[in-house]
Amino acid sequence: MSKILEIEDVTVSFDGFKALNHLTFSVETGELRVIIGPNGAGKTTFLDVITGKVKPTEGKVRFQGRDLRSLPEHKRARLGIGRKFQTPRVYLNLTPRENLELAGNRTKDVFPTLFRPTPSDEKRSVKSLLETIDLTIKADIPAALLSHGEKQRLEIGMLVAQSPDLLLVDEPVAGLTDEETEKVGDLLLALAESHTIVVIEHDMEFVRQIANKVTVLHQGSVLCEGSMDEVQSDPRVIEVYLGTPEEDHDPTPTSVHEPVI
Ligand code: ADP
Numbered sequence: 001m002s003k004i005l006e007i008e009d010v011t012v013s014f015d016g017f018k019a020l021n022h023l024t025f026s027v028e029t030g031e032l033r034v035i036i037g038p039n040g041a042g043k044t045t046f047l048d049v050i051t052g053k054v055k056p057t058e059g060k061v062r063f064q065g066r067d068l069r070s071l072p073e074h075k076r077a078r079l080g081i082g083r084k085f086q087t088p089r090v091y092l093n094l095t096p097r098e099n100l101e102l103a104g105n106r107t108k109d110v111f112p113t114l115f116r117p118t119p120s121d122e123k124r125s126v127k128s129l130l131e132t133i134d135l136t137i138k139a140d141i142p143a144a145l146l147s148h149g150e151k152q153r154l155e156i157g158m159l160v161a162q163s164p165d166l167l168l169v170d171e172p173v174a175g176l177t178d179e180e181t182e183k184v185g186d187l188l189l190a191l192a193e194s195h196t197i198v199v200i201e202h203d204m205e206f207v208r209q210i211a212n213k214v215t216v217l218h219q220g221s222v223l224c225e226g227s228m229d230e231v232q233s234d235p236r237v238i239e240v241y242l243g244t245p246e247e248d249h250d251p252t253p254t255s256v257h258e259p260v261i
């Protein structure tokens with residue numbers, strides 16, 4: 001396997017405050033990686049340095065072996081880095097089908113005319129995308145009538161319609177019901193069969209549903225990495241999430257098994 005994304009010793013300073021602090025991280029092509037970490041850990045800044053919204057003070061970001069330093073945001077998107085923001089950004093007056101068609105028309109920068117799909121190819125991919133995001137029966141109603149979870153799935157579909165090589169997904173289940181959360185999880189798992197995905201998430205049930213490998217961020221650096229079970233039983237992770245027990249406290253070991261994140 002090759003590394004699709006490599007972040008090497010990246011520091012981001014905001015007026016001296018290090019939102020990212022010598023962060024080193026990489027993702028293999030085809031991986032589904034989940035990033036967790038307490039508020040202020042640097043998760044959003046981490047996505048911002050990948051997409052180019054924020055420039056690192058130090059260090060390197062490489063995508064498919066290419067140093068991204070000189071590339072502005074829109075060029076990184078055209079290279080194949082797609083980002084889904086936390087709040088859905090779908091066109092509410094258009095239908096899911098129209099939203100997907102529109103998203104799919106934004107082609108990448110590589111020989112745009114040569115590789116632009118023919119209209120029938122495009123239709124087929126919109127049809128299969130609608131199936132993937134389970135919105136076929138709502139394909140032709142205004143997106144304004146969709147539930148929050150359906151809008152999230154539509155926006156994930158719109159991201160996929162742009163055929164990015166790397167999907168960055170920021171807190172896709174915030175504010176969703178349990179049922180909707182599970183559907184988004186199933187969708188990401190299905191997409192992970194053919195895409196490289198990095199998901200940032202707080203909801204631990206959800207992380208357990210989808211995670212293979214988890215990276216924990218803390219104070220702008222990687223605290224630890226591993227399976228969900230490994231990171232949840234790591235004493236450093238427990239300390240970061242629960243705090244160190246006070247001295248006159250009687251810490252019962254059973255009470256610190258499941259960090260509440
Ligand atoms: P997370 O997404 O993990 O909650 P962020 O990446 O948003 O963390 O923020 C990390 C830290 O950097 C926080 O302490 C935040 O206040 C600070 N920070 C983020 N963006 C800026 C900015 N533009 N200016 C100053 N401080 C910032």
Ligand code: MG
Pocket residue numbers: 043044045
């Ligand atoms: Mg954030």
